[in-house]
Amino acid sequence: MSRYAITDIHGCAKTFKKMLVELNFSKKDKLYLLGDYIDRGPDSKDVLDHIMELQTSGYKVHCLKGNHEEKILLSRHDINQARNWLMWGGKETLESFGVDKINDIDNKYLEWMEALPNIIELPDYVLVHAGLNFLIPDPLVDQYAMRWIRNWYQDINLTWLDGRTILHGHTPMDQKDIEEQLENLLDDDQERAQYLDVDNGCVFDKKGKHQLCAFNMDTKELYFLENVE
Ligand SMILES: [Mn+2]
Numbered sequence: 001m002s003r004y005a006i007t008d009i010h011g012c013a014k015t016f017k018k019m020l021v022e023l024n025f026s027k028k029d030k031l032y033l034l035g036d037y038i039d040r041g042p043d044s045k046d047v048l049d050h051i052m053e054l055q056t057s058g059y060k061v062h063c064l065k066g067n068h069e070e071k072i073l074l075s076r077h078d079i080n081q082a083r084n085w086l087m088w089g090g091k092e093t094l095e096s097f098g099v100d101k102i103n104d105i106d107n108k109y110l111e112w113m114e115a116l117p118n119i120i121e122l123p124d125y126v127l128v129h130a131g132l133n134f135l136i137p138d139p140l141v142d143q144y145a146m147r148w149i150r151n152w153y154q155d156i157n158l159t160w161l162d163g164r165t166i167l168h169g170h171t172p173m174d175q176k177d178i179e180e181q182l183e184n185l186l187d188d189d190q191e192r193a194q195y196l197d198v199d200n201g202c203v204f205d206k207k208g209k210h211q212l213c214a215f216n217m218d219t220k221e222l223y224f225l226e227n228v229e
Helices: 013-022 044-056 067-075 079-097 107-114 143-148 175-186
Strands: 003-006 030-033 060-063 119-121 125-128 165-168 195-197 211-216 221-226
Touching (some): 044 060, 044 079, 067 079, 067 143, 175 195, 175 211, 175 221
Parallel strands (some): 003 030, 030 060, 125 165, 165 195
Antiparallel strands (some): 119 125, 211 221
16 A cells, blocks of 8 residues: 655646556555645646546545635636636636536536635645645644645744654755755754645656656655656
């Protein structure tokens, strides 16, 4: 049994499915998906279909809400949000569903996204899409930050974290920077901040990115897979 984390799939359904094959993902394993399933990439509908199908056929897949899920949900009732969302890759999401308006998307997808949590706490990991707001005494109070925050590492409260590692996505990183974060994490210096960003910018066609990253939370191995969309 292994626990895996993957984030920011952003409509890259083929790459996501290929990664699960490479990982040999089975019903004995657990998969934690850290949000941003949709937008920008070519097949957001297929990403959601595949996740929901895995969940209903007995695979253990636990999903967080990302800022892109929040954005599509807000866009249903707010024209300004919708304008933003369309520019942030929402147009591609509508195309993948073959519709012109959000309200023509089957409600089961929107309800599924609406029900997603912002955080999963495990004995050894804290999972969030973007990060935590450590500028307040209890970071659990700021649910918005969990989906949106950037540049928060310098504020980490190691006492609050109590030996756990924060796993997150949201800010695309080069492969070498993810590998360096993991090295720091595995270093035995207890004073070090404990975090790992596993977003390798799968949907962005840029040097050092354009790969989907998976992290084995038990063996602490990283996997990188070139975007195959
Ligand atoms: Mn994000």
